[in-house]
Amino acid sequence: MSRGLIGIDWGTSSFRAWRMDAGGQVMDIMGDGPGILAAAAAPGGFEGALERAIGGWLSEGQPVIASGMITSRNGWVETPYLPLPLDAAALAGALLRHPSRFGALHFTCGAVSDPDGPAPDVMRGEETEIIGHLATGDGADGLFVLPGTHSKWARVRGGRLTGFRTVMTGEIFAAMRDHSILGRLAEPGPFDAEAFASGVRAGAADGPLLGRVFAARSLALMGRLRPAAIADYLSGLLIGDEVAQEAARAGDRAVTIIGRGDLADRYRIACAGNGIVARVAAPGMAQKGLWNIARKAGIV
Amino acid sequence: MSRGLIGIDWGTSSFRAWRMDAGGQVMDIMGDGPGILAAAAAPGGFEGALERAIGGWLSEGQPVIASGMITSRNGWVETPYLPLPLDAAALAGALLRHPSRFGALHFTCGAVSDPDGPAPDVMRGEETEIIGHLATGDGADGLFVLPGTHSKWARVRGGRLTGFRTVMTGEIFAAMRDHSILGRLAEPGPFDAEAFASGVRAGAADGPLLGRVFAARSLALMGRLRPAAIADYLSGLLIGDEVAQEAARAGDRAVTIIGRGDLADRYRIACAGNGIVARVAAPGMAQKGLWNIARKAGIV
Incomplete structure (x- = not known):
């Protein structure tokens, strides 16, 4: 047996x-x-x-x-x-x-x-x-994302993994928040959905990523971003850039998220903000x- | 008097x-x-x-x-x-x-x-x-870059400053090198022009910046990037992305660098790698x- x-x-x-x-x-x-x-x-x-x-x-x-x-x-x-x-x-x-x-x-x-x-x-x-x-x-052929400290974007064709890319969003977000001027005005707070969505829009915009992130500082300087919302704006911007680059610009209209919890939710929201239907895989x-x-x- | x-x-x-x-x-x-x-x-x-x-x-x-x-x-x-x-x-x-x-x-x-x-x-x-x-x-109308911890890209028309963007390349480079897995294998060494140029090419490539930077890790893991060359590869990638986004994609063929020394040199090399003529302003x-x-x- x-x-x-x-x-x-x-x-x-x-x-x-x-x-x-x-x-x-x-x-x-x-x-x-x-x-x-x-x-x-x-x-x-x-x-x-x-x-x-x-x-x-x-x-x-x-x-x-x-x-x-x-x-x-x-x-x-x-x-x-x-x-x-x-x-x-x-x-x-x-x-x-x-x-x-x-x-x-x-x-x-x-x-x-x-x-x-x-x-x-x-x-x-x-x-x-x-x-x-x-x-x-x-499962079916298509695009998958596995959010994490290092998120993985994977493409499946004919039931086989045919390509993938590691995007260091989680780790670099933490480095920016904790070790750059972007986090210096930030204060802790509950998830701010509006700031996150605003960041997602900035993430999908043109221009160098390390230029767009500066808005997390300048919006705060101008009193247009509350200290407790800075981290969520920055998180939205980085995840939004990732989604726009990996899915939206590749022409994908759907993505499967393999992962659970808060981080998978953020990716789902960022996909929606880019016109992409995201479904979260079963655990x-x-x-x-x-x-x-x-x-x-x-x-x- | x-x-x-x-x-x-x-x-x-x-x-x-x-x-x-x-x-x-x-x-x-x-x-x-x-x-x-x-x-x-x-x-x-x-x-x-x-x-x-x-x-x-x-x-x-x-x-x-x-x-x-x-x-x-x-x-x-x-x-x-x-x-x-x-x-x-x-x-x-x-x-x-x-x-x-x-x-x-x-x-x-x-x-x-x-x-x-x-x-x-x-x-x-x-x-x-x-x-x-x-x-x-x-001076003349055109595009200017002032390299620094926060570099500034400025556009001049009719003798007036008409637009600019801050790109946090210097500060985020340091955060990535000192506070992420990208720097963990890195060792100090003299400027490695080949690694920098290779990074500039990766900086001009498509895809999310925080995905492309992962190559500083994977190339090192595979023995294709020496520990003493990792920082210069990463520096080239970040400056290369900045130059490609700000100048090359905007269609500029020339840029004036206001600044001196090592950092101005890196921007000049990154411009050349993107087909852009850079001249360094007088001090x-x-x-x-x-x-x-x-x-x-x-x-x-």
């Missing part, structure tokens, strides 16, 4: 794991284990962190599959980046089997876009979420992707 | 002053006084700082004119922003006469672009440098602008 599957989505600052039965149904969830930075520094390193997080699930012969930054240079074991186009079968065929004291762990590969061109790009983990979405049968795409890859690899 | 003129260009972190004779010839220069942040915090505030810097030049009835951030909210006295189009006569007519223990000081106004529109912009000091350049007779534009405004105002 099958032991089912343990799937792990292990990122830089997050750890989520699912215990699935032989049919892929989720029986248990661990939602808040340590990310790889914390795990690497903890007693026993990655093995110790894994045992503390989901030791009760682990037993001899239990298939385990993991994706995310745990497969990077700073992770447990570094796996290659696979070239595009990429599908579940290719990810399954390239699984890296790595011994541990819990038995063999299976690590997925990342994906690389344009490795020899002027703008190479890489992902680790998001390819698994996209595969998960496609496997639901709910659990990482778990579904891990299941699908493991099935194709025959480890479950 | 005329006492000549003392002109001061007093910025956030810099102070330069010129003692001019009755014909506008420079007789003495003070190049490294305290910027307004340091001066405000020093004993005696701005008056004390001014006396320590150029006290020997000051006497009863000596005309003094100052421009730059010293006229801002955080400066000695806040002057208005004048609307566009703007010329030397308008700046002369709006000089603010302010008493001090050295007699009256004359403070210039700043300039504002699009104050009621979606992207208002402001400058304090650069308008004086542009006026100075136009007054040399060497001393702030001094010439102050002289010209003071003359038009009849204070010398």
Whole structure:
């Protein structure tokens, strides 16, 4: 009888794991284990962190599959980046089997876009979420965005990942807010939808991005932007520029957001502000992707 | 007999002053006084700082004119922003006469672009440098860039400043290098012209700026960008995007750089990489602008 599957989505600052039965149904969830930075520094390193997080699930012969930054240079074991186009079968065929004291762990590969061109790009983990979405049968060819510190814009054709780009909006927003004159007048406050929408419009305008962001300062200087609204205006401007460049100018009228919560909401609003219909994918795409890859690899 | 003129260009972190004779010839220069942040915090505030810097030049009835951030909210006295189009006569007519223990000081106004529109912009000091350049007779209508922490792109028509935009390239470059993953692999090194030029090409490419900058990381990850070249690649990309957006896409084939040194060189190279002829203005534009405004105002 099958032991089912343990799937792990292990990122830089997050750890989520699912215990699935032989049919892929989720029986248990661990939602808040340590990310790889914390795990690497903890007693026993990655093995110790894994045992503390989901030791009760682990037993001899239990298939385990993991994706995310745990497969990077700073992770447990570094796996290659696979070239595009990429599908579940290719990810399954390239699984890296790595011994541990819990038995063999299976690590997925990342994906690389344009490795020899002027703008190479890489992902680790998001390819698994996209595969998960496609496997639901709910997915279709088109444009996807996975919001985050580094958001990923991905294009799918014929059920395969054919292109993607990393946009550093989240991280650079924080750097601008915390380490430039743009944040110096800012004060905390609840989400200001009007300021965000105004930023989205500025994000879709012409001109250099690092010129348009200066309005977050000059509007505030002129008393036209409240201190508590500055951060939301800037957030709207950066996400609005991203959406306008990636979707609106490419002619897309629809995009699928893979992600939840506040950040996915901001992307949905910014899409609407650019005349793009955004739908938010059902939750659990990482778990579904891990299941699908493991099935194709025959480890479950 | 005329006492000549003392002109001061007093910025956030810099102070330069010129003692001019009755014909506008420079007789003495003070190049490294305290910027307004340091001066405000020093004993005696701005008056004390001014006396320590150029006290020997000051006497009863000596005309003094100052421009730059010293006229801002955080400066000695806040002057208005004048609307566009703007010329030397308008700046002369709006000089603010302010008493001090050295007699009256004359403070210039700043300039504002699009104050009621979606992207208002402001400058304090650069308008004086542009006026100075136009007054040399060497200037002509066209596009100007004044590189800096916040670079200014200015358009002149009919001898008047008709439009400008602040681009925060210098400050955001530093924030990206020091406070994002982009700088984590970077190492110091001498100027790498090839990496800078490669960045300029990436800066002129399509797509969201915060996506294109990720190549500074991925190229390094792939061993295609040396750690000592990362900062110059990123600098080239940001300046290249700025030049492509402000000049190349507007159809300009020539631009005048008002500024000196390493940063002006980078803008000149980035212009050349975008097929734009850049000429670097003669030095001393702030001094010439102050002289010209003071003359038009009849204070010398």
